[in-house]
Amino acid sequence: MxxxxxxxxxxxxxxxxxxxxxxxxxxxxxxxxxxxxxxxxxxxxxxxxxxxxxxxxxxxxxxxxxxxxxxxxxxxxxxxxxxxxxxxxxxxxxxxxxxxxxPVYELLGGPVRDQMRVYQWVTGETIDEVTEDAIEKVEEGFTAVKMLATDGLERVESPAQIETARDRVAAVRDAVGNGVDVGVDLHGRATKTVAKQLVTELEPLKPMFVEEPVVPEHSDAIGEIAKHTTIPIATGERLFSRWDFKPLFEAGHIDIIQPDLSHAGGITEVRKIATMAEAYDISVAPHCPLGPVALASSVQVNATVPNAFIQEQSLNMQYNDRGGLREYLSNPHVLDYSGGKMELPSGPGLGVKIDEERVKLRSEDDSEWSPPLWRTDDGVLTEW
Known part of the structure; x- marks a missing residue:
């Protein structure tokens, strides 16, 4: 044995x-x-x-x-x-x-698709920087991008701040046109009060989705937020099992779930979550601001579930500037998505070959990353 x-x-x-x-x-x-x-x-x-x-x-x-x-x-x-x-x-x-x-997907029943659509993050401090980055991504062949709409938010926001978020998304929409999908990540930064205002203002811009309008602790407010918009609502990166997703499925207000293959129980569990979502007519867009093994695992699941519609990946993400997605692979071509789509890996297992010598060398820099702490003007901790 x-x-x-x-x-x-x-x-x-x-x-x-x-x-x-x-x-x-x-x-x-x-x-x-x-x-x-x-x-x-x-x-x-x-x-x-x-x-x-x-x-x-x-x-x-x-x-x-x-x-x-x-x-x-x-x-x-x-x-x-x-x-x-x-x-x-x-x-x-x-x-x-x-x-x-x-490949793992063959052991999970075989593929239902030949390739997986991928979206690219756009970044920048100013509206001009974000817009320029979005145009570059579209010129590279991406048909979908995702962006952050806001920085830290107060519990009740000013009209000016709401308008700034709208203008930021509007600039990207104007730059890339209606032929490109634009996802908007609120990152759980909004209270339900502000989230209702934001989705109302963003409605005419037709985002691909609004992600994490509120933190998971307030998922019961998503139904109220959904009443103010037809924008698809996405969430799930901070949920960890099918039992965590179950109340959202039953409530019926979520359009897209975003389980993470490195957080929500791996291939075994996320495939079950995706199958549950299919029964509720909910789409799947796995969360993946991580490395090559997590992304390869995501693609293995996407290959086998018909309700998977797009995949996140971490190349050029603003807080992944100390390491590259493909630098740890000896076959980096398998994670090629320069045209906005990724072919299914054909190799055995996950399909990626780890460059162990490179991993060992880079593991000498083992400092722990941590997210920043953001505070409002009066010193109260707010969501990053």
């Missing part, structure tokens, strides 16, 4: 954690178990789960391992545990695919 015999964890810039899982027949699987800004605690959880439940076990029964990792510790859910499980699950599927010589 093949068994899991060893593992290694590498923290690499800009803010990623890679897991190498090795079996007795020499097969190596890679995963990306991380929550941004908390790589250390997730690494500790990975070590405990592997040493308690996986060492010297057969890697093949992936679903059984998922159940043990999730249910075996009595306390369940949350970002740390689920991110640890996510990376382990990715590595187990990578091993399974490599051992049978097939």
């Amino acid at each position: 093949t068994e899991i015999i060893d593992y290694e964890l590498y923290r690499v810039p800009p803010r990623w954690l890679f897991l190498k899982l090795e079996t007795s027949d020499g097969t190596v699987g890679w995963g990306e178990p991380v929550i941004e800004g908390k790589a250390g605690p997730v690494a500790a959880a990975v070590r405990q789960l592997i040493e308690r439940h996986l060492l010297h076990e057969d890697p093949a029964p992936v679903e059984e391992h998922w159940q043990v990792l999730y249910r075996g510790g009595f306390y369940r859910g949350g970002p740390i545990l689920m991110s640890a499980i996510s990376g382990i699950d990715q590595a187990l599927w990578d091993i399974k695919g490599k051992q049978v010589g097939k």
Whole structure:
């Protein structure tokens, strides 16, 4: 019997954690178990789960391992545990695919598509900078972009601030035209009061979606926000299991879910979440401001679910400036999406080949990334 015999964890810039899982027949699987800004605690959880439940076990029964990792510790859910499980699950599927010589999507029932549409982030401090960046992305071949509409927000905002957010999105819309989709990320920065105002102002600009209009703790307010707009509402990057998504599905106000393959239980769980969403006529756009293993895992799931409609990726994201998405791969071409679409990886497992020497070299810079703390003018902490 093949068994899991060893593992290694590498923290690499800009803010990623890679897991190498090795079996007795020499097969190596890679995963990306991380929550941004908390790589250390997730690494500790990975070590405990592997040493308690996986060492010297057969890697093949992936679903059984998922159940043990999730249910075996009595306390369940949350970002740390689920991110640890996510990376382990990715590595187990990578091993399974490599051992049978097939892409993971073939083991999940086979592909329903040949390629996956990808959107690109646009960045910049000023309206002119954002607009120029959006034009460059469209010239590169992207048919969809995503942008942040605001900085930090007060609980109740001035008309001027609402107009500034509208003007920022309007400038991009005018620059790229109606033939390009423009996603707007509110990043949970708005209260329900401000979110209602923002979606009303953005309505004429026809965004592809408005993402995280409020933080997950206030998801019960999404129904009220949805009454003020026909813009598709997206959320889910800070939800960690099908049970977290269940109330949103049942409420019926969400149009797009954004589970993260490195946060929401890995390939095993996100595929179940996507299938649940299909039953509620909800689309899937996996969250992925992370590295190559997370992105490759996302594409494996997208390949098999008909309600997946677009994929996020981290190239040129403003807070990933210390490390490149493809620099850790010896076959970087598999993550080529320069034309706004990504072909399905044809190699076995996840389809990406990790350059372990590069990973080891870069892991010497293991400083922990952390998000900034933003405050209003009167000193109150606000959402980043």
